[in-house]
Amino acid sequence: MIGILIPAHNEEAWLHDCLHAALRAARHTSLAGEPVEVLVILDSCTDRSAQIVSQYPVQAMTIEARNVGQARALGAQRLLERGARWISCSDADSRVAEDWLVEQLGLGTDAVCGTVTVEHWHESFDEAAQIRYHRDYQASEGHRHIHGANLGVSAQAYLRAGGFEPLACDEDVQLVRQLERSGASIAWSHRPQVVTSARLDSRARGGFGDYLRQLAQTE
Incomplete structure:
Protein backbone atom coordinates (compact mmCIF):
# COMPACT_ATOMS: atom_id res chain seq x y z
CA MET A 1 0.00 0.00 0.00
CA ILE A 2 0.91 3.69 -0.15
CA GLY A 3 1.24 5.75 3.00
CA ILE A 4 0.60 9.48 3.42
CA LEU A 5 2.40 10.88 6.46
CA ILE A 6 1.28 14.17 8.04
CA PRO A 7 2.75 15.52 11.30
CA ALA A 8 0.60 18.01 13.19
CA HIS A 9 1.13 20.30 16.17
CA ASN A 10 -1.92 22.44 16.99
CA GLU A 11 -3.18 22.60 13.42
CA GLU A 12 -6.97 22.89 13.94
CA ALA A 13 -7.20 25.82 11.51
CA TRP A 14 -5.78 23.80 8.61
CA LEU A 15 -6.54 20.12 9.17
CA HIS A 16 -9.96 19.93 7.52
CA ASP A 17 -8.62 21.20 4.19
CA CYS A 18 -5.46 19.11 4.52
CA LEU A 19 -7.31 15.85 5.11
CA HIS A 20 -9.96 16.51 2.46
CA ALA A 21 -7.15 16.95 -0.08
CA ALA A 22 -5.15 13.92 1.08
CA LEU A 23 -8.18 11.63 0.91
CA ARG A 24 -9.10 12.91 -2.53
CA ALA A 25 -5.57 12.12 -3.73
CA ALA A 26 -5.85 8.67 -2.15
CA ARG A 27 -8.93 7.90 -4.27
CA HIS A 28 -7.43 8.87 -7.64
CA GLY A 33 -7.48 0.73 -6.35
CA GLU A 34 -4.18 0.32 -4.50
CA PRO A 35 -4.83 0.97 -0.80
CA VAL A 36 -3.67 4.31 0.58
CA GLU A 37 -3.44 4.96 4.31
CA VAL A 38 -3.28 8.47 5.72
CA LEU A 39 -1.48 8.73 9.06
CA VAL A 40 -1.54 11.92 11.14
CA ILE A 41 1.04 12.22 13.91
CA LEU A 42 -0.51 14.40 16.60
CA ASP A 43 2.51 15.83 18.38
CA SER A 44 1.85 17.66 21.66
CA CYS A 45 -1.50 19.00 20.46
CA THR A 46 -3.51 21.08 22.93
CA ASP A 47 -6.15 22.33 20.50
CA ARG A 48 -8.92 20.51 18.58
CA SER A 49 -6.57 18.74 16.16
CA ALA A 50 -7.26 15.26 17.57
CA GLN A 51 -11.04 15.79 17.42
CA ILE A 52 -10.83 16.94 13.82
CA VAL A 53 -8.70 13.96 12.78
CA SER A 54 -11.19 11.58 14.44
CA GLN A 55 -13.85 12.76 11.98
CA TYR A 56 -11.97 11.33 8.99
CA PRO A 57 -11.16 7.77 7.81
CA VAL A 58 -7.49 8.15 8.63
CA GLN A 59 -5.03 6.70 11.13
CA ALA A 60 -3.73 8.76 14.05
CA MET A 61 -0.78 8.47 16.40
CA THR A 62 -0.39 10.68 19.47
CA ILE A 63 3.06 11.57 20.78
CA GLU A 64 4.52 14.16 23.16
CA ALA A 65 7.81 15.00 21.49
CA ARG A 66 7.41 18.52 20.09
CA ASN A 67 9.87 17.40 17.44
CA VAL A 68 8.91 17.13 13.78
CA GLY A 69 11.79 14.80 12.94
CA GLN A 70 10.75 12.34 15.61
CA ALA A 71 7.12 12.64 14.52
CA ARG A 72 8.00 11.82 10.91
CA ALA A 73 10.31 8.97 11.97
CA LEU A 74 7.66 7.33 14.16
CA GLY A 75 5.02 7.81 11.49
CA ALA A 76 7.20 6.30 8.78
CA GLN A 77 7.98 3.34 11.02
CA ARG A 78 4.25 2.75 11.60
CA LEU A 79 3.49 2.91 7.87
CA LEU A 80 6.33 0.53 7.04
CA GLU A 81 5.07 -1.92 9.65
CA ARG A 82 1.66 -1.75 7.98
CA GLY A 83 3.18 -2.65 4.61
CA ALA A 84 3.77 0.67 2.86
CA ARG A 85 5.87 0.41 -0.29
CA TRP A 86 5.95 4.19 -0.72
CA ILE A 87 5.66 7.02 1.81
CA SER A 88 4.43 10.45 0.72
CA CYS A 89 5.01 13.25 3.23
CA SER A 90 3.07 16.47 3.55
CA ASP A 91 2.26 19.03 6.26
CA ALA A 92 -0.95 19.81 8.12
CA ASP A 93 -1.06 23.39 6.79
CA SER A 94 -0.85 22.20 3.18
CA ARG A 95 -3.17 20.79 0.51
CA VAL A 96 -1.92 18.19 -1.93
CA ALA A 97 -3.23 18.09 -5.49
CA GLU A 98 -5.69 15.40 -6.55
CA ASP A 99 -3.00 13.75 -8.71
CA TRP A 100 -0.20 14.25 -6.17
CA LEU A 101 0.43 10.56 -5.51
CA VAL A 102 0.04 9.67 -9.17
CA GLU A 103 2.63 12.26 -10.18
CA GLN A 104 5.10 11.19 -7.47
CA LEU A 105 4.88 7.53 -8.40
CA GLY A 106 4.86 8.28 -12.13
CA LEU A 107 8.35 9.75 -11.97
CA GLY A 108 9.74 6.24 -11.44
CA THR A 109 12.50 7.16 -9.00
CA ASP A 110 13.46 6.13 -5.47
CA ALA A 111 12.44 9.52 -4.10
CA VAL A 112 10.72 12.71 -5.20
CA CYS A 113 11.36 16.26 -4.02
CA GLY A 114 8.45 18.46 -5.07
CA THR A 115 7.80 22.19 -4.97
CA VAL A 116 5.17 24.16 -3.06
CA THR A 117 2.87 26.99 -4.09
CA VAL A 118 2.21 29.65 -1.45
CA GLU A 119 -1.41 30.68 -1.02
CA HIS A 120 -2.77 33.90 0.51
CA TRP A 121 0.32 35.88 1.42
CA HIS A 122 0.42 37.14 5.00
CA GLU A 123 -0.42 40.86 5.30
CA SER A 124 3.11 41.65 6.51
CA PHE A 125 4.58 39.92 3.46
CA ASP A 126 4.47 42.96 1.17
CA GLU A 127 4.97 43.15 -2.60
CA ALA A 128 8.73 43.63 -2.27
CA ALA A 129 9.02 40.48 -0.16
CA GLN A 130 6.92 38.53 -2.68
CA ILE A 131 9.21 39.68 -5.47
CA ARG A 132 12.24 38.48 -3.49
CA TYR A 133 10.56 35.13 -2.93
CA HIS A 134 9.68 34.55 -6.60
CA ARG A 135 13.13 35.70 -7.68
CA ASP A 136 14.80 33.00 -5.60
CA TYR A 137 12.26 30.18 -5.80
CA GLN A 138 12.46 27.81 -8.77
CA ALA A 139 9.03 26.30 -9.40
CA SER A 140 10.31 24.16 -12.27
CA GLU A 141 11.78 20.81 -13.19
CA GLY A 142 15.30 20.37 -11.87
CA HIS A 143 14.79 22.71 -8.89
CA ARG A 144 16.78 22.00 -5.72
CA HIS A 145 14.19 22.78 -3.05
CA ILE A 146 13.39 20.33 -0.26
CA HIS A 147 10.01 20.48 1.49
CA GLY A 148 8.58 18.08 4.03
CA ALA A 149 5.22 19.19 2.63
CA ASN A 150 6.00 17.56 -0.73
CA LEU A 151 8.35 14.64 -0.38
CA GLY A 152 8.00 11.01 -1.43
CA VAL A 153 10.27 8.01 -0.96
CA SER A 154 10.12 4.28 -1.56
CA ALA A 155 10.26 2.03 1.48
CA GLN A 156 13.49 0.38 0.33
CA ALA A 157 15.27 3.68 -0.32
CA TYR A 158 14.05 5.10 3.01
CA LEU A 159 15.45 2.14 4.93
CA ARG A 160 18.77 2.18 3.04
CA ALA A 161 19.15 5.88 3.87
CA GLY A 162 18.52 5.32 7.56
CA GLY A 163 15.21 7.18 7.79
CA PHE A 164 14.29 10.46 9.41
CA GLU A 165 16.40 11.62 12.33
CA PRO A 166 14.77 13.24 15.42
CA LEU A 167 15.69 16.79 14.40
CA ALA A 168 13.67 19.84 15.44
CA CYS A 169 13.93 21.13 11.85
CA ASP A 170 15.52 20.16 8.53
CA GLU A 171 14.69 16.50 9.05
CA ASP A 172 13.56 16.49 5.41
CA VAL A 173 16.87 17.96 4.23
CA GLN A 174 18.79 15.41 6.28
CA LEU A 175 16.85 12.52 4.75
CA VAL A 176 17.41 13.75 1.20
CA ARG A 177 21.15 14.14 1.85
CA GLN A 178 21.23 10.58 3.19
CA LEU A 179 19.31 9.38 0.14
CA GLU A 180 21.89 11.04 -2.11
CA ARG A 181 24.75 9.43 -0.20
CA SER A 182 23.09 6.01 -0.44
CA GLY A 183 22.86 6.28 -4.23
CA ALA A 184 19.09 6.69 -4.47
CA SER A 185 17.62 8.12 -7.64
CA ILE A 186 15.84 11.41 -6.87
CA ALA A 187 13.45 13.41 -9.04
CA TRP A 188 13.48 17.17 -8.43
CA SER A 189 10.12 17.87 -9.97
CA HIS A 190 7.38 20.49 -10.20
CA ARG A 191 4.84 17.90 -11.29
CA PRO A 192 3.57 16.81 -7.85
CA GLN A 193 1.70 19.90 -6.68
CA VAL A 194 1.16 21.11 -3.10
CA VAL A 195 -0.36 24.37 -1.90
CA THR A 196 0.94 25.57 1.45
CA SER A 197 0.20 28.40 3.83
CA ALA A 198 2.20 31.61 4.00
CA ARG A 199 1.97 31.83 7.76
CA LEU A 200 4.95 33.34 9.50
CA ASP A 201 4.33 31.68 12.88
CA SER A 202 5.99 28.44 11.86
CA ARG A 203 5.63 25.36 14.07
CA ALA A 204 9.29 24.38 13.61
CA ARG A 205 12.08 26.87 14.12
CA GLY A 206 14.18 27.07 10.99
CA GLY A 207 11.36 25.84 8.79
CA PHE A 208 9.56 27.34 5.80
CA GLY A 209 7.68 29.88 7.91
CA ASP A 210 10.95 31.20 9.35
CA TYR A 211 12.33 31.50 5.83
CA LEU A 212 9.31 33.59 4.80
CA ARG A 213 9.62 35.75 7.91
CA GLN A 214 13.26 36.48 7.11
CA LEU A 215 12.28 37.54 3.60
CA ALA A 216 9.57 39.79 5.01
CA GLN A 217 12.07 41.49 7.29
CA THR A 218 14.72 42.01 4.62
CA GLU A 219 15.09 45.65 3.61
Whole structure:
Protein backbone atom coordinates (compact mmCIF):
# COMPACT_ATOMS: atom_id res chain seq x y z
CA MET A 1 0.00 0.00 0.00
CA ILE A 2 0.91 3.69 -0.15
CA GLY A 3 1.24 5.75 3.00
CA ILE A 4 0.60 9.48 3.42
CA LEU A 5 2.40 10.88 6.46
CA ILE A 6 1.28 14.17 8.04
CA PRO A 7 2.75 15.52 11.30
CA ALA A 8 0.60 18.01 13.19
CA HIS A 9 1.13 20.30 16.17
CA ASN A 10 -1.92 22.44 16.99
CA GLU A 11 -3.18 22.60 13.42
CA GLU A 12 -6.97 22.89 13.94
CA ALA A 13 -7.20 25.82 11.51
CA TRP A 14 -5.78 23.80 8.61
CA LEU A 15 -6.54 20.12 9.17
CA HIS A 16 -9.96 19.93 7.52
CA ASP A 17 -8.62 21.20 4.19
CA CYS A 18 -5.46 19.11 4.52
CA LEU A 19 -7.31 15.85 5.11
CA HIS A 20 -9.96 16.51 2.46
CA ALA A 21 -7.15 16.95 -0.08
CA ALA A 22 -5.15 13.92 1.08
CA LEU A 23 -8.18 11.63 0.91
CA ARG A 24 -9.10 12.91 -2.53
CA ALA A 25 -5.57 12.12 -3.73
CA ALA A 26 -5.85 8.67 -2.15
CA ARG A 27 -8.93 7.90 -4.27
CA HIS A 28 -7.43 8.87 -7.64
CA THR A 29 -8.52 6.41 -10.31
CA SER A 30 -5.00 6.09 -11.73
CA LEU A 31 -3.92 4.34 -8.53
CA ALA A 32 -6.02 1.41 -9.76
CA GLY A 33 -7.48 0.73 -6.35
CA GLU A 34 -4.18 0.32 -4.50
CA PRO A 35 -4.83 0.97 -0.80
CA VAL A 36 -3.67 4.31 0.58
CA GLU A 37 -3.44 4.96 4.31
CA VAL A 38 -3.28 8.47 5.72
CA LEU A 39 -1.48 8.73 9.06
CA VAL A 40 -1.54 11.92 11.14
CA ILE A 41 1.04 12.22 13.91
CA LEU A 42 -0.51 14.40 16.60
CA ASP A 43 2.51 15.83 18.38
CA SER A 44 1.85 17.66 21.66
CA CYS A 45 -1.50 19.00 20.46
CA THR A 46 -3.51 21.08 22.93
CA ASP A 47 -6.15 22.33 20.50
CA ARG A 48 -8.92 20.51 18.58
CA SER A 49 -6.57 18.74 16.16
CA ALA A 50 -7.26 15.26 17.57
CA GLN A 51 -11.04 15.79 17.42
CA ILE A 52 -10.83 16.94 13.82
CA VAL A 53 -8.70 13.96 12.78
CA SER A 54 -11.19 11.58 14.44
CA GLN A 55 -13.85 12.76 11.98
CA TYR A 56 -11.97 11.33 8.99
CA PRO A 57 -11.16 7.77 7.81
CA VAL A 58 -7.49 8.15 8.63
CA GLN A 59 -5.03 6.70 11.13
CA ALA A 60 -3.73 8.76 14.05
CA MET A 61 -0.78 8.47 16.40
CA THR A 62 -0.39 10.68 19.47
CA ILE A 63 3.06 11.57 20.78
CA GLU A 64 4.52 14.16 23.16
CA ALA A 65 7.81 15.00 21.49
CA ARG A 66 7.41 18.52 20.09
CA ASN A 67 9.87 17.40 17.44
CA VAL A 68 8.91 17.13 13.78
CA GLY A 69 11.79 14.80 12.94
CA GLN A 70 10.75 12.34 15.61
CA ALA A 71 7.12 12.64 14.52
CA ARG A 72 8.00 11.82 10.91
CA ALA A 73 10.31 8.97 11.97
CA LEU A 74 7.66 7.33 14.16
CA GLY A 75 5.02 7.81 11.49
CA ALA A 76 7.20 6.30 8.78
CA GLN A 77 7.98 3.34 11.02
CA ARG A 78 4.25 2.75 11.60
CA LEU A 79 3.49 2.91 7.87
CA LEU A 80 6.33 0.53 7.04
CA GLU A 81 5.07 -1.92 9.65
CA ARG A 82 1.66 -1.75 7.98
CA GLY A 83 3.18 -2.65 4.61
CA ALA A 84 3.77 0.67 2.86
CA ARG A 85 5.87 0.41 -0.29
CA TRP A 86 5.95 4.19 -0.72
CA ILE A 87 5.66 7.02 1.81
CA SER A 88 4.43 10.45 0.72
CA CYS A 89 5.01 13.25 3.23
CA SER A 90 3.07 16.47 3.55
CA ASP A 91 2.26 19.03 6.26
CA ALA A 92 -0.95 19.81 8.12
CA ASP A 93 -1.06 23.39 6.79
CA SER A 94 -0.85 22.20 3.18
CA ARG A 95 -3.17 20.79 0.51
CA VAL A 96 -1.92 18.19 -1.93
CA ALA A 97 -3.23 18.09 -5.49
CA GLU A 98 -5.69 15.40 -6.55
CA ASP A 99 -3.00 13.75 -8.71
CA TRP A 100 -0.20 14.25 -6.17
CA LEU A 101 0.43 10.56 -5.51
CA VAL A 102 0.04 9.67 -9.17
CA GLU A 103 2.63 12.26 -10.18
CA GLN A 104 5.10 11.19 -7.47
CA LEU A 105 4.88 7.53 -8.40
CA GLY A 106 4.86 8.28 -12.13
CA LEU A 107 8.35 9.75 -11.97
CA GLY A 108 9.74 6.24 -11.44
CA THR A 109 12.50 7.16 -9.00
CA ASP A 110 13.46 6.13 -5.47
CA ALA A 111 12.44 9.52 -4.10
CA VAL A 112 10.72 12.71 -5.20
CA CYS A 113 11.36 16.26 -4.02
CA GLY A 114 8.45 18.46 -5.07
CA THR A 115 7.80 22.19 -4.97
CA VAL A 116 5.17 24.16 -3.06
CA THR A 117 2.87 26.99 -4.09
CA VAL A 118 2.21 29.65 -1.45
CA GLU A 119 -1.41 30.68 -1.02
CA HIS A 120 -2.77 33.90 0.51
CA TRP A 121 0.32 35.88 1.42
CA HIS A 122 0.42 37.14 5.00
CA GLU A 123 -0.42 40.86 5.30
CA SER A 124 3.11 41.65 6.51
CA PHE A 125 4.58 39.92 3.46
CA ASP A 126 4.47 42.96 1.17
CA GLU A 127 4.97 43.15 -2.60
CA ALA A 128 8.73 43.63 -2.27
CA ALA A 129 9.02 40.48 -0.16
CA GLN A 130 6.92 38.53 -2.68
CA ILE A 131 9.21 39.68 -5.47
CA ARG A 132 12.24 38.48 -3.49
CA TYR A 133 10.56 35.13 -2.93
CA HIS A 134 9.68 34.55 -6.60
CA ARG A 135 13.13 35.70 -7.68
CA ASP A 136 14.80 33.00 -5.60
CA TYR A 137 12.26 30.18 -5.80
CA GLN A 138 12.46 27.81 -8.77
CA ALA A 139 9.03 26.30 -9.40
CA SER A 140 10.31 24.16 -12.27
CA GLU A 141 11.78 20.81 -13.19
CA GLY A 142 15.30 20.37 -11.87
CA HIS A 143 14.79 22.71 -8.89
CA ARG A 144 16.78 22.00 -5.72
CA HIS A 145 14.19 22.78 -3.05
CA ILE A 146 13.39 20.33 -0.26
CA HIS A 147 10.01 20.48 1.49
CA GLY A 148 8.58 18.08 4.03
CA ALA A 149 5.22 19.19 2.63
CA ASN A 150 6.00 17.56 -0.73
CA LEU A 151 8.35 14.64 -0.38
CA GLY A 152 8.00 11.01 -1.43
CA VAL A 153 10.27 8.01 -0.96
CA SER A 154 10.12 4.28 -1.56
CA ALA A 155 10.26 2.03 1.48
CA GLN A 156 13.49 0.38 0.33
CA ALA A 157 15.27 3.68 -0.32
CA TYR A 158 14.05 5.10 3.01
CA LEU A 159 15.45 2.14 4.93
CA ARG A 160 18.77 2.18 3.04
CA ALA A 161 19.15 5.88 3.87
CA GLY A 162 18.52 5.32 7.56
CA GLY A 163 15.21 7.18 7.79
CA PHE A 164 14.29 10.46 9.41
CA GLU A 165 16.40 11.62 12.33
CA PRO A 166 14.77 13.24 15.42
CA LEU A 167 15.69 16.79 14.40
CA ALA A 168 13.67 19.84 15.44
CA CYS A 169 13.93 21.13 11.85
CA ASP A 170 15.52 20.16 8.53
CA GLU A 171 14.69 16.50 9.05
CA ASP A 172 13.56 16.49 5.41
CA VAL A 173 16.87 17.96 4.23
CA GLN A 174 18.79 15.41 6.28
CA LEU A 175 16.85 12.52 4.75
CA VAL A 176 17.41 13.75 1.20
CA ARG A 177 21.15 14.14 1.85
CA GLN A 178 21.23 10.58 3.19
CA LEU A 179 19.31 9.38 0.14
CA GLU A 180 21.89 11.04 -2.11
CA ARG A 181 24.75 9.43 -0.20
CA SER A 182 23.09 6.01 -0.44
CA GLY A 183 22.86 6.28 -4.23
CA ALA A 184 19.09 6.69 -4.47
CA SER A 185 17.62 8.12 -7.64
CA ILE A 186 15.84 11.41 -6.87
CA ALA A 187 13.45 13.41 -9.04
CA TRP A 188 13.48 17.17 -8.43
CA SER A 189 10.12 17.87 -9.97
CA HIS A 190 7.38 20.49 -10.20
CA ARG A 191 4.84 17.90 -11.29
CA PRO A 192 3.57 16.81 -7.85
CA GLN A 193 1.70 19.90 -6.68
CA VAL A 194 1.16 21.11 -3.10
CA VAL A 195 -0.36 24.37 -1.90
CA THR A 196 0.94 25.57 1.45
CA SER A 197 0.20 28.40 3.83
CA ALA A 198 2.20 31.61 4.00
CA ARG A 199 1.97 31.83 7.76
CA LEU A 200 4.95 33.34 9.50
CA ASP A 201 4.33 31.68 12.88
CA SER A 202 5.99 28.44 11.86
CA ARG A 203 5.63 25.36 14.07
CA ALA A 204 9.29 24.38 13.61
CA ARG A 205 12.08 26.87 14.12
CA GLY A 206 14.18 27.07 10.99
CA GLY A 207 11.36 25.84 8.79
CA PHE A 208 9.56 27.34 5.80
CA GLY A 209 7.68 29.88 7.91
CA ASP A 210 10.95 31.20 9.35
CA TYR A 211 12.33 31.50 5.83
CA LEU A 212 9.31 33.59 4.80
CA ARG A 213 9.62 35.75 7.91
CA GLN A 214 13.26 36.48 7.11
CA LEU A 215 12.28 37.54 3.60
CA ALA A 216 9.57 39.79 5.01
CA GLN A 217 12.07 41.49 7.29
CA THR A 218 14.72 42.01 4.62
CA GLU A 219 15.09 45.65 3.61
